Amino acid sequence: MEHALDITLTVNGTQVSRRVAARQHLVDFLRDELGLTGSHVGCEHGVCGACTVRVDGEIVRGCLMLAVQANGCRVDTIEGLSDSKELARLQKAFHEKNALQCGFCTPGMLMAAQDLILQGKRFSREEIRSHISGNYCRCTGYQAIVDAIEEVMNGQG
Ligand code: FES
Numbered sequence: 001m002e003h004a005l006d007i008t009l010t011v012n013g014t015q016v017s018r019r020v021a022a023r024q025h026l027v028d029f030l031r032d033e034l035g036l037t038g039s040h041v042g043c044e045h046g047v048c049g050a051c052t053v054r055v056d057g058e059i060v061r062g063c064l065m066l067a068v069q070a071n072g073c074r075v076d077t078i079e080g081l082s083d084s085k086e087l088a089r090l091q092k093a094f095h096e097k098n099a100l101q102c103g104f105c106t107p108g109m110l111m112a113a114q115d116l117i118l119q120g121k122r123f124s125r126e127e128i129r130s131h132i133s134g135n136y137c138r139c140t141g142y143q144a145i146v147d148a149i150e151e152v153m154n155g156q157g
């Protein structure tokens with residue numbers, strides 16, 4: 001039987017305790033154990049960014065981190081940030097600029113974009129592109145995504 005461990009963490013503001021397989025990845029834990037399927041699984045080896053979540057305030061790849069490594073941490077997912085309206089301006093801008101098509105990359109892209117917005121500075125388009133370069137989008141060509149992020153950034157005074 002696979003080695004299992006008890007973990008307790010705070011997910012989107014709610015404390016949860018579970019017994020998890022030692023090798024279960026954080027994104028699988030969130031999706032399969034907690035039903036938080038907004039974080040997507042694409043490449044499963046840290047390349048595409050679809051699985052991006054926030055752990056103790058830092059964005060991480062949920063497919064590279066183990067669930068047990070999040071023991072004691074605060075984890076925020078796209079569901080939590082949407083519910084709290086933290087992403088409202090970005091989501092509106094993505095919608096208005098047509099910055100999503102199939103939507104597969106969008107949760108991870110929003111998490112990465114918000115990470116940049118939270119720095120509270122103006123960044124050039126090149127810097128925005130660089131920041132989201134670890135988030136792959138097969139549909140949009142990135143132009144509209146950069147437009148949307150830039151709009152929110154410029155609107156924050
Ligand atoms: S699924 Fe995690 S980076 Fe692609």
Ligand code: FES
Pocket residue numbers: 099100101102103104105106136137138139140
């Ligand atoms: S909108 Fe389809 S992968 Fe980005």
